[in-house]
Every structure is written in structure tokens, then in C-alpha cells.
Amino acid sequence: MQTSEKIKKLCEFRNFTQEYMANQLSMSQNSYSRLERAGDEVSIAQLSKIAHILHLRVADILNFDESQVVLNINKVKNENGKVGVIYEQGMSAEEKQLFQELIKQLKEENIYLKRIIDSTMPNSA
16 A cells, blocks of 8 residues: 555545645645645655654555455443443554453442542531
8 A cells, every 4th residue: 555545545534624634734635635645755754744744644544455444333322321432543452452351440449539538528317
């Protein structure tokens, strides 16, 4: 996959339009469209600006492999009953386990802190 194709895919994953990217790069939409078709002829300066917009490192763009992206969308309800979406992109089993442990720890801390607050508040009965 050529560099320009990688940029296009990464923008699609973030739902960034050509118009948005063009505005961020201070160029016309037509110029940005040509950049997306430039193959591997994207300049380092342009690549650096694009990486900044995408909140990535240049190396992340250059090493991007679409076949390694696993996109799972899970709907979850929070305590207020609102539905949210979690995106997992290429997360390893170890990373997933670490995040699950962190979430569990944070939930336990929340319960502990709520108990402390409840014990220091006068009863409203």
C-alpha cells in the first residue's frame, strides 16, 4: 500500500473528509485530492503535518497496514442508560486485559470514594 493510500485510509477511520483535511493543511480540496493520489510522492513536510492532524507519528502512517486493523464496535450502556460506542483497533489480548483490569480498578476506587463521601455527609432522612 502506498503512502497516499495509507493516509486516505487513516482519514477514513477518523471520518475526516478531504475538505476537512484540506482546510487543516491550508490547501484546496482539489490539491488535497491530488495528494491522496500521489502514491509515495508525499513530501516529508506534508506527511509531518498530516501526522499531526491525525494525532499520529509519521512512522505510524508509514507502517500502517490495513490488514492488521481489527475494528470491533460494541454498544455499551453507561450508568445513565445512554448508549456509547467503543472502538477497538488492532488491540492485542494483553492490551485488552490491561485495560479491563484498569477499568475494574477504577470502578472499585469509585465505589470506595462514594462510600467515603456518603459516610461524611449528614443523613438526609
